[in-house]
Amino acid sequence: MRTTDLIPREFWRKIRDAGIDGYMVIVGLMIVITAVILALFAEFIAPYDPIQRVGPPVSPPSTQYLLGTDSIGRDVLSRLIYGTRTIMIVILISTVLSMSVGIPLGLISGYIGGKLDRLLSLIMDSIYAFPGLILAIAVAAVLGPGIYNTSISLAVVYIPTYFRMIRGHVLSLRETIFVEAARAIGAKDRRIMLKYILPNTLFIITVVFSLNVADAVLTEAGLSFLGLSVASPTPDWGFDLKNGQRYFLSGYWWPVTFPGIAIFLLALGFGLLGEGLNTILGKEEI
């Protein structure tokens, strides 16, 4: 399958014609793509080693240290750039995990229905009832720190959103005429789910994905702020935020402000992308 099948040319035309929603998508995409580039090429972009002392502690932003240095003399900018990698890896793994659990379960549960559906919905709803951050803290506290454990705890939080959205959509798709037509030509359940229903939930997955990720950025930052995410000295925005805030009252504003802005921007980027896509695609498909 070519990529043009997944992202058809019409899609770009839609974005161009969508006005404010189109701009939201474009700005969001620009932020996200920047973050991806920073994460991929951190070695080439960052001016210093992020975990080495490279200058005097808390030196203010200057031409030598563009965003200043932190309390033990590490370059804030370099830590931000490498921190992008940390958060992107966590988000990538947690998204893959929650999608690969939430989507198939939602698909099967919605399509088959009956007792299985009731059981799965009950489990998912009870997970969903927890506030996201609290649940993530609980899971992370049990699993301990580390990139993979953080990813798992985030995944647990977001599985129910995929499940619920997919299941709801499958419930209505199951009743459509083209699905009945698929049964009429003798397609097996598996084929109906994979070839007739799943492709029609793609836009829902896209939207849930980008909205979840915006939320996940904040949750991850929250976890590491509380010291439950990756262990130091790995560069991590939430961790730097916590480290920096101790010196804020002494007038050293830069170690806390810049990680804060970075978290804000990335969450904003994914949020804009999600909201914009939601409006543009939602209008079309429903």
Place this chain on the structure above:
Amino acid sequence: MILETKDLKKYFPVTKSFIERLFTREMKYVKAIDGVSIDVRKGEILSLVGESGSGKTTLGKLVLRLIDPTDGRIIFDGRDITYLKGEELRRLRRHMQIIYQDPYASLNPRMKIGESIKDPLIIHNIASDQEAYKMVLNMLEKVGLTPSEHFYGLYPRSLSGGQRQRVAIARAMITNPKFVVADEPVSMIDVSLRASILDLMLRFKHDLHLSYLFITHDLAVSKYISDRIAVMYLAKIVELGDVYSIFKKPLHPYTQALISAIPVPYPRREKKLSLSGEIPSGIDIPPGCRFHPRCPFKMNICSEEEPTLRRIEEGHYVACFLHQ
């Protein structure tokens, strides 16, 4: 005989509100099909005519086993398929197909039309991928979607309603079925294109020697295409006969009303038989003859006893006390 139903019934349970459930244990049902016996002969087009809500579509889905019957028998090609399940039923589906009313809803919007048509071939292991591709191109040409290579790669959204219905017909015909249910296949098609779609279906009938159960609410269409007509009113067949005798001598008042509702090129000031009121719901079917509340020739017996389908002349049946 390709298809035969014997006293087929389909009742849908009515969901009751919580309060109702507290006070009564009695289940209510919508009687969508209430004892229908029809037969479709090999190479024949049997039209099923009736108002919206008379149960035509339900009957079409029942005979294809897309929904399960409540009671009665379905015999397809000499084989009782009433309780056929799972893999056996799935295999049988290549011999019986359906064309839906709404060409905008019956095709998967995320599947190229070529793939949609090819899918039955792959599902039933009829041809390898390469052969199937060629068969699809061939079929696209047959239904008039040329150049076929171009149409193969299009998605349904870039096709018009008429073109989509051609795709739906192609998908139904690709497995060389013996029997096809056509559920109002032209009612959503632009009037100027109807004849060409009907002709296409007739051509397949001759080429493949297949039989149709042709569901329609339009007697004019059924006159054009069918060999025999079954008139349905509120879940039952009220009259059955070949096209000629139904139009020449309609016996049931309901059939007469339907025929007099067909617009004619040069209307004369004849008294038209018109019906008042709406078709009653399948929950509260009137006692006696189910047509009597709307019947202009109502007699006393009509509200007391239910007429049965009786043979009046060769191949012409009617359920009405006027003819017993």
